[in-house]
Amino acid sequence: MPELPEVAYQKKYVDATILHKKIVKVETGDKKIYQSDKSDFEETLANNQFTGSERLGKYLFLNLEKNGGLVVHFGMTGKLEYYQHDEVPKYAQLTLTFEDHSRVSFTCPRKFGKLYLAENLAEFQKANDLGVDALALTKEQFFEILEGKTGTIKGLLMNQKLIAGIGNLYADEVLFQSKIHPTTKVDKLSEEEKQEIFKEIEKVLEVVKEARVEGKKLPKSYLTTARKKDAECPRENGEIEQIKVSGRTTYFCPTCQKERS
């Protein structure tokens, strides 16, 4: 459940399910998920309640009535599940029982997720060196971030310290929509190309977020729908290629996205 659009969906989900209910029981799981002592989480959450939520990049901040809030990072497989029955879902790493007997579990099979306690989101952002949220990014901020960078554009887009919220999938999508080769060095981009990438960051994330939140499919013109070996380019310009960029599997169309010499 990881990149910005999927976390936006989780935000909508918790807003509709777990707010304003008193937490009467806290059950914690594997210590590695918890970024501070489990006892701190138990003490903070018990007899408390969530009053709202905020998203920053791939992180979800669940505001508590007292003592700050709970921050969730979903890793690659984490999600929040709200339910009324007794069986706790498999791979639950945190389960909260509310006064009305309903429950929420943070499940995380691969245990790449993380839970934090924080005073507020701004403090958390600072403490964890997170960049500006990809959907709050202004053109001026984006151009400033690009200034003086020498690495690949894909590596930059995925760097959470610079821009928070874009991962492997949507970095590829933004570059496909912008018709820019993923290994293009940032200092080789023209002003028009930078402008185009900025425009597509906002567009791609809005379109995917809308699709995730409303449970709709992605447009056929999206690379994300053709993200596998031997797939056809959505613009029918040949076969999609797979390479490694910044250590991550990368899909692109060699015809639409020309490599820089």
Next chain:
DNA sequence: GCAGCTGTTAGTGG
């Protein structure tokens, strides 16, 4: 059986 995967981080090396 084995490789690969929507994420992050530590370590290495250029």
Next chain:
DNA sequence: CCCACTAACAGCTG
């Protein structure tokens, strides 16, 4: 310091 690459984390899928 910046950047690229690798391995590691753990479970599931093809």
